[in-house]
Amino acid sequence: MNKIRSIIILSGVLLLAGCATENNSSQECYSIRQFKQFSTPFFESYVMNVRGNTKSRVDIYTQLQYRNLRFEKDGNGFTALYTMFYIVRDSANEIVATMDVDRPISLRTYEESVSQRGDSFLQSFTLEPGRYTIDIESVDNHSKFRSRSRKSITAIDYSSGSFRGSSVLFLNTIVPGERGITLRPILPSSVSILSDSIGVFQEFYNAQQNDTIHIVQRYRRGIAGEMDDSSFPHMMPPYRTGENHCASENGPVYFTAETTIPVFNNSTFQSIQFYPLPRGGHTLIERTVVMRRNGIEDTLRVTNDIFRRERKNPYSVSLDEEVSVLRYILREQEYDSLMNADATGRNARINMFWQERGGAERRKEFLRRIAETNSMFTTCTDGSRTAMGIVYVVCGTPDGIDCKGDFIESWFYNVGDRAYSVQFRATDEKNHTFDIVPFSVSDILWQYSLDQWRRKL
Secondary structure: OOOOEEEEEOOOOEOOOOOOOOOOOOOOOHHHHHHHHHOOOOOEEEEEEEEOOOOEEEEEEEEEEHHHOOOEEEOOEEEEEEEEEEEEEEOOOOEEEEEEEEEEEEEOOHHHHOOOOEEEEEEEEEEOOEEEEEEEEEEEOOOOOEEEEEEEEEEOOOOOOOOEEOOOEEEEEEEEEOOEEEEEEOOHHHHHHOOOEEEEEEEEEOOOOOOEEEEEEEEEEEOOOOOOHHHOOOOOOOOOOOOOOOOOOEEEEEEEEEEEEEOOOOOOEEEEEEEEOOOOEEEEEEEEEEEEEOOEEEEEEEEEEEEEOOOOOOOOOOHHHHHHHHOOOOOHHHHHHHHOOOHHHHHHHHHHHHHOOOHHHHHHHHHHHHHHHHHHHOOOOOHHHOHHHHHHHHHOOOOEEEEEOOOEEEEEEEEOOEEEEEEEEEEEOOOOEEEEOOOOOOHHHHHHHHHHHHOOO
């Protein structure tokens, strides 16, 4: 059994706090929102269910990177100001709560304003049990740009006397203080920045004195599809990427940790545990909690999908990543030549390929697009291995985007006086994974895009 660091908190825990009026917000196409992250106050959010004093409480954790805001010089530093708007609607689409909050940011240096650091805060809503949608919008008060997101949530009924648990909250670290400890959450999409461990916070309700709580944490490797190199369709659209994304079939367990905790009183029970980081790639984190009382057991189960990049910097591209995307613009002989060389030889041959096609600057442009796909389209696999990511690298930013709900998206590209479309269909709505609709890519568009990369200058 692997060792873990475990902290059991029996008193109050301080969480990041904030507060936020009504603002109209509509759902955008998934890819539009992803493209906007480089020019708008793009944010990530995570919803946690906990028990409030009399009702359910929904906590919304939000993180927004400084590089997505416009900073202005102010004296000896730089300042930015953005506003977050929230609209909560019930299952009948009636507005039940609204909130807005201003977030002023002051930094000392310009370098901080373009770094991967960011602002994090918590907004809470007390709701009756039921299903809700929450529209969230960020507005940069200097640039006037905005970004929107919509989340569907369920406020859990904690009023019964049965053993229940909150959602899981992942942690970067904890900070002790005079009033207790403050949790520093990490959103699932940001776990790649962690160095050596990941924390897990969870509350348990209706446990009684002399009960025991047994927690089992498992990491399970998700199985992704593999593509046979011998059947790879070189210089063709990525109809088959070889990736099964957030696969429903999962591989073997590669980490297990178990903890048994005695309950000393009848109050809400809070647990913080730190575990080793999951391996790089897609991992399903399975958490099983068993409450034992007088020979009777009650079990809770929670699962989370995590994708962790081996490289902490999302804009750093490995040689293997570069080669995996290059294969879409290389002839079969060119790709085979790369694969038959060692790492040094591959790098030299890639340099030779680009030498007649714009040189180092052209290669940098190719790598920049790969890095951007990893930032925009990574879910349970690197963005550069997804259909949307590959189309973006090869064809560039589309001239137009249309979508039909969360199921179908169409990207439009202008070539001469005609517009050509690439159609994507959702394979996993929850994790935003898409495949290309078979034969939806025009040969004219694809060949034109390949020629833009391959033409000699």
